Amino acid sequence: xxxxxxxxxxxxxxxGDRVTITCRASQGIRNDLNWYQQxxxxxxxxxxxxxxxxxxxxxxRFSGTGYGTEFTLTISSLQPEDFATYYCLQHKTYPWTFxxxxxxxx
Amino acid sequence: xxxxxxxxxxxxxPTQTLTLTCTFSGFSLTTTGVGVGWIRQPPRKAxxxxxLIYWNDDKHYSPSLKSRVTIAKDTxxxxxxxxxxxxxxxxxxxxxxxxxxxxxxxxSWGQGALVSVSS
Numbered sequence: 001x002x003x004x005x006x007x008x009x010x011x012x013x014x015x016g017d018r019v020t021i022t023c024r025a026s027q028g029i030r031n032d033l034n035w036y037q038q039x040x041x042x043x044x045x046x047x048x049x050x051x052x053x054x055x056x057x058x059x060x061r062f063s064g065t066g067y068g069t070e071f072t073l074t075i076s077s078l079q080p081e082d083f084a085t086y087y088c089l090q091h092k093t094y095p096w097t098f099x100x101x102x103x104x105x106x
Numbered sequence: 107x108x109x110x111x112x113x114x115x116x117x118x119x120p121t122q123t124l125t126l127t128c129t130f131s132g133f134s135l136t137t138t139g140v141g142v143g144w145i146r147q148p149p150r151k152a153x154x155x156x157x158l159i160y161w162n163d164d165k166h167y168s169p170s171l172k173s174r175v176t177i178a179k180d181t182x183x184x185x186x187x188x189x190x191x192x193x194x195x196x197x198x199x200x201x202x203x204x205x206x207x208x209x210x211x212x213x214s215w216g217q218g219a220l221v222s223v224s225s
Binding site: 001033042043044045050091095097098100 | 143152155166170202206209210211213215
């Protein structure tokens with residue numbers, strides 16, 4: 001299985017801060033990586049697909065970069081509605097695997 | 107608009123079999139490249155991918171549950187069924203079904219169904 005190591009596991013930030021979350025794959029996954037946002041009691045929502053493509057309707061303050069084994073999700077200016085848990089997902093190889101999540105707190 | 111809805115029991119006893127149904131709309135499981143998968147999330151824990159079935163009946167399973175899980179589709183009803191046998195309390199989780207596309211990963215999610223395993 002491909003292991004997805006996500007860091008940090010949690011972070012505290014303020015409105016307006018720039019936030020970066022990283023996922024590292026245990027082997028190369030091309031750009032077959034998505035990022036999801038999950039709020040308490042809700043299903044995840046896709047933010048980024050193909051490592052860097054912004055999902056339609058998602059604010060442009062979200063961006064993704066990376067290829068191969070290193071990937072980042074950046075929120076350029078944190079907004080109150082962005083406080084949530086974020087997950088990466090590799091879908092290059094079965095079984096698909098998620099990172100352990102990053103909880104973004106105030 | 108794509109929608110998915112999970113249905114099934116909320117409480118199951120240990121050793122029993124769980125059957126969950128995903129009913130979807132807004133896409134067809136006969137379209138090339140389309141798939142429906144299942145993911146679960148134990149309370150306060152991370153997401154775990156379980157299984158996936160594609161338009162051509164190709165199926166993939168998580169090795170950690172492979173011997174206990176089966177996935178099947180009924181295209182006439184726009185449904186996908188997940189069965190998990192020999193349940194244990196550690197299988198307590200919210201179970202999500204999701205729409206997937208080849209090379210696109212998970213695109214859309216159902217709202218989830220909480221299943222508790224307890225005697």
